[in-house]
Amino acid sequence: MASGRPIVGEKNRSTAIVPIRMPAEDDDELEDPRLSDVDEWGRSERTRALTRAIYEPIYSKWFRAEWEGLERIPTEGGALLVANHAGAIPSDAPVIMHGIEKELGRPVYGLADYFFRTVPVVGTLWARAGGVSARPANAYRLLKEQHQLALVFPEGTKGPSKSFTDRYQLRRFGRGGFVEIAMRAGVPVIPIAVIGSEEAMPVIMRVPTLAKALGVPYFPITANVLAFGPLGIVTPFPAKFKLRVLDPVHFDVPADQDRYSKSRIMEESERIRSQLQEAVYDMLRDRRSVWFG
Amino acid sequence: MVQALENDPSMDVILGMGTHAPSVPFERAEFVRADQTYSILNRIVKATQVDTILHTFMITNSTTVPSRAMHEINVIGTMNLLAAAGTAGSSVRHIVVKSSTLVYGSAASDPNTFHEDTPRTSPVKNSVERALVEAEGLVRDFSEDNPATRVTVLRFANVLGTHLTTPISRNLSGPLCPAIFGFDPLLQFVEEDDVVRALVHVTRGSIPGLYNVAGDGRLPWSEVAGICGTRLIPLSPFSPLKIRPLARLFDLPEELVDLLRYGRGVDTRRFAATGFTYNATSAGAVRTFIRAMRLRRQSGREPMAYTYEHDVEQFFRHSPSVMNANDT
Numbered sequence: 001m002a003s004g005r006p007i008v009g010e011k012n013r014s015t016a017i018v019p020i021r022m023p024a025e026d027d028d029e030l031e032d033p034r035l036s037d038v039d040e041w042g043r044s045e046r047t048r049a050l051t052r053a054i055y056e057p058i059y060s061k062w063f064r065a066e067w068e069g070l071e072r073i074p075t076e077g078g079a080l081l082v083a084n085h086a087g088a089i090p091s092d093a094p095v096i097m098h099g100i101e102k103e104l105g106r107p108v109y110g111l112a113d114y115f116f117r118t119v120p121v122v123g124t125l126w127a128r129a130g131g132v133s134a135r136p137a138n139a140y141r142l143l144k145e146q147h148q149l150a151l152v153f154p155e156g157t158k159g160p161s162k163s164f165t166d167r168y169q170l171r172r173f174g175r176g177g178f179v180e181i182a183m184r185a186g187v188p189v190i191p192i193a194v195i196g197s198e199e200a201m202p203v204i205m206r207v208p209t210l211a212k213a214l215g216v217p218y219f220p221i222t223a224n225v226l227a228f229g230p231l232g233i234v235t236p237f238p239a240k241f242k243l244r245v246l247d248p249v250h251f252d253v254p255a256d257q258d259r260y261s262k263s264r265i266m267e268e269s270e271r272i273r274s275q276l277q278e279a280v281y282d283m284l285r286d287r288r289s290v291w292f293g
Numbered sequence: 294m295v296q297a298l299e300n301d302p303s304m305d306v307i308l309g310m311g312t313h314a315p316s317v318p319f320e321r322a323e324f325v326r327a328d329q330t331y332s333i334l335n336r337i338v339k340a341t342q343v344d345t346i347l348h349t350f351m352i353t354n355s356t357t358v359p360s361r362a363m364h365e366i367n368v369i370g371t372m373n374l375l376a377a378a379g380t381a382g383s384s385v386r387h388i389v390v391k392s393s394t395l396v397y398g399s400a401a402s403d404p405n406t407f408h409e410d411t412p413r414t415s416p417v418k419n420s421v422e423r424a425l426v427e428a429e430g431l432v433r434d435f436s437e438d439n440p441a442t443r444v445t446v447l448r449f450a451n452v453l454g455t456h457l458t459t460p461i462s463r464n465l466s467g468p469l470c471p472a473i474f475g476f477d478p479l480l481q482f483v484e485e486d487d488v489v490r491a492l493v494h495v496t497r498g499s500i501p502g503l504y505n506v507a508g509d510g511r512l513p514w515s516e517v518a519g520i521c522g523t524r525l526i527p528l529s530p531f532s533p534l535k536i537r538p539l540a541r542l543f544d545l546p547e548e549l550v551d552l553l554r555y556g557r558g559v560d561t562r563r564f565a566a567t568g569f570t571y572n573a574t575s576a577g578a579v580r581t582f583i584r585a586m587r588l589r590r591q592s593g594r595e596p597m598a599y600t601y602e603h604d605v606e607q608f609f610r611h612s613p614s615v616m617n618a619n620d621t
Contacts, residue, residue, distance in 0.1 A: 030571065030574050031573075032577060035519045115401070
């Protein structure tokens with residue numbers, strides 16, 4: 001008997017000599033006395049509304065972000081957004097997340113290295129504002145089960161940690177894990193080329209020994225710190241941000257396979273990387289000024 | 294648990310075993326006192342030809358016993374139990390094991406949601422997790438070696454409820470409750486009665502498999518404290534050395550320190566698919582717990598206690614002069 005309510009019966013009252021309390025039964029809607037609006041991803045809509053209000057002037061006045069090809073991002077269904085990543089504390093992530101949310105009215109889940117979770121305060125705020133740690137299982141759940149937009153930077157920390165002399169040279173795209181996840185979840189990959197983040201917070205040099213001592217992925221000395229002092233840690237330069245959404249890449253393989261061909265994954269990953277690289281060069285050809293676009 | 298089973302007329306014989314006398318009266322069930330590794334189980338199984346064993350004595354709270362004893366109970370106890378069930382000609386057809394979501398650990402590298410077959414991402418760090426992982430390993434081996442026996446493993450999230458005392462419940466019932474500065478992990482709870490109901494559900498339905506059991510919804514620790522009306526005291530996140538002395542002050546076992554940083558979420562769809570419905574959500578479990586706690590505090594009394602008296606029980610069960618309520 002696999003009934004859902006095993007202790008249901010005519011006699012919920014015990015016939016024992018000493019009365020016993022039986023687990024209560026009720027078929028009403030379960031009471032759920034929640035106080036906050038934090039969801040299973042740790043996002044809070046209140047925090048997000050506040051963050052949006054604070055970030056809006058930075059997005060439209062400081063960076064003056066400008067989009068191209070936004071119509072290529074679907075208004076429903078899951079899709080994996082993939083972008084190039086740069087600047088010591090990269091502004092590309094919040095610009096893309098805020099931009100899509102503002103223009104298309106749909107939330108973007110920014111996937112970041114799980115190192116973020118280990119940082120007190122920052123990790124919690126990142127989660128409340130809509131960040132998720134970049135684990136394949138998380139991406140799959142978002143894309144396949146919840147039909148959301150997820151944003152990843154396949155360069156990982158190699159992108160933002162590169163020095164200014166290497167600007168706009170895309171790093172290796174990891175091991176192509178993002179392609180595999182998109183295949184497994186059966187969603188398209190949508191590449192987004194970003195320019196401006198390199199100049200917003202240029203890395204002059206890196207101090208690997210300090211990074212090691214602090215247990216962080218990289219420890220950059222930025223032009224912002226040299227210019228503004230300690231304030232420079234959080235203050236990007238007002239570089240003009242331009243973003244271009246490229247054509248969605250569909251893979252035409254069955255979803256939910258246990259394994260996908262490694263060579264196919266690497267090939268697709270490399271193709272997306274070179275498309276993005278080419279788009280970045282193309283946008284730089286059209287850019288007259290770092291600050292005014 | 295036994296009380297719930299007693300209400301089911303399809304159960305012929307119910308036999309309880311424990312190291313302590315039961316704290317509630319049994320109606321039909323009989324009780325045998327055992328040592329903590331359950332070494333006499335083998336003889337009992339042979340003598341009674343039981344067909345189902347409910348293995349609910351695993352320790353999931355490292356503050357109750359020293360780690361050596363926990364190993365004895367969880368690992369050696371499980372081993373004895375499985376050995377008794379696996380002897381040639383054994384009558385045992387179904388084994389239900391009560392485990393905990395502690396086997397998933399809690400780390401920054403964890404996925405947001407653990408499915409039943411998601412592996413841990415971090416090495417085992419403390420004794421209670423080690424003992425549980427090892428015991429579950431034994432159970433898995435057993436089920437591979439004995440395909441004829443149905444094996445159910447239920448992994449329960451942190452339990453809160455009217456009666457149970459755990460480090461979490463002790464912390465939440467005080468005016469001050471520890472938190473780790475800068476962290477506000479998401480936690481899932483399961484209500485005490487739902488634990489019993491889940492065990493009864495799989496026992497009755499003979500449902501084999503591995504299942505997570507947790508109430509719906511995840512709450513940040515700050516919200517849990519909010520529901521309980523206690524104030525959070527942030528501890529320094531940086532050095533475990535700084536946490537240690539305070540940990541003693543606050544009743545923070547090792548397995549809780551990581552949980553208060555990274556939390557844990559489990560997928561419960563598989564168990565729901567077997568037809569089980571919960572009586573409480575995570576938030577509901579927290580509230581049930583704190584309401585019971587307030588009543589206890591304000592009435593200054595523990596809920597009705599029962600002392601097992603062997604002679605009295607035997608009298609009720611066997612004396613011809615006792616009228617059976619069921620007969621009337």
